[in-house]
Amino acid sequence: QVQLVESGGGLVQAGGSLRLSCAASGKIFSINAMGWYRQASGKQRELVAAITSIGVTNYADSAKGRFTISRDNAKNTVYLQMNSLKPEDTAVYYCNAEIRDSTWPRAMPYWGKGTLVSVSS
Numbered sequence: 001q002v003q004l005v006e007s008g009g010g011l012v013q014a015g016g017s018l019r020l021s022c023a024a025s026g027k028i029f030s031i032n033a034m035g036w037y038r039q040a041s042g043k044q045r046e047l048v049a050a051i052t053s054i055g056v057t058n059y060a061d062s063a064k065g066r067f068t069i070s071r072d073n074a075k076n077t078v079y080l081q082m083n084s085l086k087p088e089d090t091a092v093y094y095c096n097a098e099i100r101d102s103t104w105p106r107a108m109p110y111w112g113k114g115t116l117v118s119v120s121s
Helices: none
Strands: 003-007 010-013 018-025 028-039 046-051 057-059 067-072 077-082 091-101 108-111 115-120
Touching (some): 018 115, 028 067, 046 067, 046 077, 057 067, 077 091
Antiparallel strands (some): 003 018, 018 077, 028 046, 028 091
16 A cells, blocks of 8 residues: 655766655655665665654765755655765665554555666766
């Protein structure tokens, strides 16, 4: 019922920029933290950036100074602005959100299907 859908991935050259979007839909009661994770080929999924419901942010060291996470609570959407992209940023980026739906009174983690970001050198 609750779904997260990412968009905005693509192929860019090193130094370029992309903005990822993730919209949550369904029978949502509330959304706590939202975040972006990525998983490169052969590696484990890692946190890129996270943001609380009131806008407190947390970034991986590799993302600091280059990426910016933001959210629009009215639209149940989280964004990731990625600048100065590097080949090392190449990965499938997944949206994550802790969501309380209208059925169960406890926030549960939801994941999007992912969007591929490829950075060429």
